[in-house]
Amino acid sequence: MSISIELTEHEPATSRVLPDAVGRALATSRIVSASPDPHIPGNWLLRAGHNVGAVTVGGPGIDSPVTVRIAPKVLITRLFFLLGYSLDPRGAWHDGQVDVAEHRDLLPALAHAVERQIERALRQGLLQGYQETDEAALVVRGRIRETDQIRRHFGAALPVEVTYDEFTTDIAENRLLRSAVERLLRLPGVPHDVRRRLLHHRLRLADVTPLVRGQLLPAWHPNRLNARYQQALHLARAVLTDASPEHAPGGLRMDGFLFNMNKLFEDFVTVALRESLRGTDLRCVLQDAHHLDEAAAIRMRPDFVLYQPDGAPLAVVDAKYKAEKRAGYPDADLYQMLAYCTALGLPEGHLVYAKGNEPHAAHRIRNAGIVIHQHALDLDQAPADLLSDIASVSRLMRASRSV
Known part of the structure; x- marks a missing residue:
């Protein structure tokens, strides 16, 4: 009989009975955070992070397959x-x-x-279409690949190495x-x-x-x-x-499917920002590669950079799908955005979070004059309202053009 464990992303760790082989496999795969429970022998502490979906672990040494289901916080x-x-x-x-x-x-x-x-x-x-096909044939069809003909058949007339376009469903x-x-x-x-x-x-x-x-x-x-x-x-x-690993240590096998919510949120924010700017004379670049230092040794890749028509950077955005914390937004994100703004020569930067404790915050950095905005998107609201919030971030980014 299969064992089923239900978790929710970014919820506190829960103690569950697990075969050691399964616990080690989950810990190694990093599908969830897994460690032996120091208080209950035979139990493992499991905590879901940014992955959501379901994975079943089975194989040698496991009497009953174990399925771990991770529910997203959003609908x-x-x-x-x-x-x-x-x-x-x-x-x-x-x-x-x-x-x-x-x-x-x-x-x-x-x-x-x-x-x-x-x-x-x-x-x-x-649907059908033309597919280029290479083959050795007994009749000439399409064009002869002369180099392959000489290399493979040493001057023999047949078969003939040909390339042709075939109308096919493949x-x-x-x-x-x-x-x-x-x-x-x-x-x-x-x-x-x-x-x-x-x-x-x-x-x-x-x-x-x-x-x-x-x-x-x-x-x-x-x-x-x-x-x-x-x-x-x-x-x-x-x-x-977006698939889960299929193999685990000790010959165990994993079957399942996982979404990385970090990547999903990042993709949504950057694509929605790009769409909100469609029709303007501004240029959007996703995952734009830059360097922090003059020697180009320290690489950085902001999620979204907005450029003016003359090629000068106008705004930079990083999307952060983070667990809600009582203390509010993580300070490390501010340091990262400060580095982006400094390297790009920008007076403002934007961090976009899934909804946390604060709807919006702005910090002016001492001795730098840089303002870092922190926006929070409520993912539980209707799609039109969510896109409206993205449009508000977009308008604030464009407003710095006239500053």
């Missing part, structure tokens, strides 16, 4: 709004009405949402969908009815080559032909990118 629908908007800000997800049915756990909700989007994508049949878009289906079918906790429909999609995509694990995801470009696929492709990429 599932809000989490999917953050995800959907960061993936496709101008798509149909902007209203936050993502089809997650009645699922309150992340993995079943994700599987349901992906399956529904794939159903919509494939409703009119599989294209990047379908490969991503097929691989996402395969990934979800391997995960524990996918509802039976969703699994049944995913198996049906796998049959529809049977002639499509799935991706090999670890292989770079193929690129695709939005266009008129793949418009019906686009939401499914964004979700498929999220499924294939």
